Amino acid sequence: MPATTGKLPQPEAMLFDLDGTLFRTETVLLPAYYAAFDRLREEGLHEGPTPPEERILGSLGMLLEHIWERVLPGSSPETRRRADELLLQNQLDLLEQGQGKLYEGVADTLRELHGRGVRLFVASNGLEGYVKGVIRATGVASYFEDLYSAGEHGTRSKVDLVRLLLSRHGIRTAWMVGDRSSDVEAGRRNGLTVIGCDYAGFRSAGELDGDDVRIGAFPQLLAALE
Structure with missing residues (x-):
C-alpha cells in the first residue's frame, strides 16, 4: 500500500467519484x-x-x-x-428532504481546492439525475466545473467516462480520487495520479491496489499537495 500521505505537485484538475468518496451514500x-x-x-x-x-x-x-x-x-x-x-x-x-450527507470535511476541502484554482469535476457511474441531485442538495455545486455520469453520457466503463471528460475539457494533469477498483483503473489507464479513499467501507480487500496515495479521511487530500 502507498504511503498515507505524500507531497505531489498541484494538478490542473481533480476528478472525484461520488458514492463512498464525497457522499455518504x-x-x-x-x-x-x-x-x-x-x-x-x-x-x-x-x-x-x-x-x-x-x-x-x-x-x-x-x-x-x-x-x-x-x-x-x-x-x-x-x-x-x-x-x-x-x-x-x-x-x-x-x-x-435534507437526508443526504457528505463525508466530514468534504465541503471545506472542496472550497479550499477551488480557491487554490484546481478545476473540480465529478466522474460517476451513476444516473445523471442522481449525481446532479446529490451535488445540488448537498450545497457544493458551485465548486464544480462539470459533473459527468455514465447515465448521461452512455459510457460503458469509468475509463471511457474519464477519457471523455479529459478530452472535452482539455485537461493535461489531473488526480482521480475514488474508493473503488473502477476509480483506480480509470486513473491508471488515463495516465492520472490516483488517490485511494479508504474510509467508506464498501470496497473489497485489494481494490485500491495501484493507487499512488491513500487517504483515511477526505481532508487529507490537502496534505498530499505540495
Missing part, C-alpha cells in the same frame, strides 16, 4: 432501497424478502446494469427497469 440509499422493494412487492414484480443490503452496498461504483445483476440475479428486464426508477426517485425525494 447509505444515508439515502438504504431507506430508498427498502422502500423500492416494498413497492416492487406491491406491484407484483418481486416476491420474498428484500435482498441483503450488503449486495447493493458492495455494488457501489458499478454500472447500474451490473448492480441489478448482482442484487436481483435472474430477474426480468421489467423488474430491473422499475427498480431503477423507484430507487432513483426515492433517493431524490430523500435528498430534497
Whole structure:
C-alpha cells in the first residue's frame, strides 16, 4: 500500500467519484432501497424478502446494469427497469428532504481546492439525475466545473467516462480520487495520479491496489499537495 500521505505537485484538475468518496451514500440509499422493494412487492414484480443490503452496498461504483445483476440475479428486464426508477426517485425525494450527507470535511476541502484554482469535476457511474441531485442538495455545486455520469453520457466503463471528460475539457494533469477498483483503473489507464479513499467501507480487500496515495479521511487530500 502507498504511503498515507505524500507531497505531489498541484494538478490542473481533480476528478472525484461520488458514492463512498464525497457522499455518504447509505444515508439515502438504504431507506430508498427498502422502500423500492416494498413497492416492487406491491406491484407484483418481486416476491420474498428484500435482498441483503450488503449486495447493493458492495455494488457501489458499478454500472447500474451490473448492480441489478448482482442484487436481483435472474430477474426480468421489467423488474430491473422499475427498480431503477423507484430507487432513483426515492433517493431524490430523500435528498430534497435534507437526508443526504457528505463525508466530514468534504465541503471545506472542496472550497479550499477551488480557491487554490484546481478545476473540480465529478466522474460517476451513476444516473445523471442522481449525481446532479446529490451535488445540488448537498450545497457544493458551485465548486464544480462539470459533473459527468455514465447515465448521461452512455459510457460503458469509468475509463471511457474519464477519457471523455479529459478530452472535452482539455485537461493535461489531473488526480482521480475514488474508493473503488473502477476509480483506480480509470486513473491508471488515463495516465492520472490516483488517490485511494479508504474510509467508506464498501470496497473489497485489494481494490485500491495501484493507487499512488491513500487517504483515511477526505481532508487529507490537502496534505498530499505540495
